[in-house]
Amino acid sequence: MDKGFTLIELLVVICIVAITTAVALPRFWQMQRQARIGHLNGVRGAVHAGATLVHAALLSRKGMADAVPCGHDAAADNRIEGSGTVCTEHGLVQTTNGYPASVTPGTKSLPGILGAAGIGTVFNPTPEQLQAEGYAVSVSAGTTTIARADATSPAQCSFTYTEPMAARTAATISPSVITGC
Template identity: 45%
Template sequence: MKGITLIELSVALSILAILAAVMLPRIAELQRAVRVGELRYLHGIVSTRVTLVNIAAKLRAGAPDARACAGGATADNQIKGTGTVCSEHGLVATLHGYPVASQTLGNLGVSAAEMPADRYRVRAHDGRAVFMRADAKEPEACSFTYSQALDATTAAAISVPVVSGC
């Protein structure tokens, strides 16, 4: 007779159970590391796009664009007060030469492909936009904040990512 005995089966199942007990915490830690890495990646994208919008506003120094942006509107490039700047993603609403903090991703130059809705949420309020991982244990503790410029003499600010709840 060919086959396996009950002892062989129980030994094989025991080995599988031990492997599962060892591997599951490691897989959970890898998932956390991916969430942290993707949050830091988005932080870098937002930081870069904010800087590029500010540089464009300063270089154009309030001179309106001669051509329309993607979407058909023309930017005024104001560096004091409210204004608009043309970027590769379209027209960006600005305040003192920096993007306005809003839930509209295009205003910060972030595409939906770079920030999928199933993984991220944006909450904007009082000149701040909080970017959170929607799939984190504590989304508020897996986030960073963009604060728009308060006046013409201060720059916009982006916080260091908080990753304790990822």
């Protein structure tokens, strides 16, 4: 009796492996896409919560400056109109018209919406730190665009936060765009 496999047995095994791979790979890619969408929506929720909490803190302080410094920073001015600052548990956050400001990451200034929402592992992350955590963030004219850096098309796997341009108006957060996730 010969030891080993016949050609037919080998072909059957190869066919089974090929069929399993053909079925499993698209499902695996779909799971990755769903994970990116879920992560993006989670970050969008954090931005919404951060903006709401900062606004509520400013309203509760009625525009009155804090008497003591915020951690190692200066005292917050708690301005509801125009540019200002608010004290959070991690430090000062820049505000515009009562909501977190859109601040370019990595600048020496105080953080805005990214710090208020806790995006990243540090309070005022650099673009490199955000990239390492899977984010592509850009700021232009008061609008912060947050995208998944690992998406097939990051611009189509994103949402925007726009600071209010006038007093007594709310910040806006766009729905998530997920066509390129």
